[in-house]
Amino acid sequence: MTDVDALDFAIVVYREDDRWEAEMLPVGLTADLHGLIHALRQQPSMGATIGLVAVGDDFFVALRVFGERVDVFLSDITAAWDWPLAQQVLEFLDVPVPEEEDLDMVLPAGDLSIFADLGLDEMELGALSGDLELLPDEVLSSIAARLGFSQPFERAVDSAIG
16 A cells, blocks of 8 residues: 555454454544444454554554453554544553654554564564554554454455455
8 A cells, every 4th residue: 555545444353253353443433542442342252352443654553452451552652743543542541642842753652562462572563563664554464464363354454445
């Protein structure tokens, strides 16, 4: 995907009958953290439900919901300067929005170990989120492949772009 083709999407990933499934969520949830959490809680799953959100070519958010527990990861805190979802994630995490002059690099926020029990450790997630050569959808595709749900993820993305 090129910058021109960058799009916003939200995908829910869950386990059903011992296999991964993925479905597209309404695009409006790419700007509504609480709506996104609510949608993830509504999805029946054999375990935690995962939400993956790409916002254009700027940033991504990963969520993991299990009952009342919500783990959240934001790829770049500077996205909060321009994007409501990133602002909402920082508020949820109780992390202040940095001043523009205080930060000149990409820094993640939230739970770097969000997928550690599934085989993606903190170092790898940090490296993926900090790779400026990759667009958010490409990072999420790499995460999906690493966690073992590449095919359902790609089918969901393909359904979004037609």
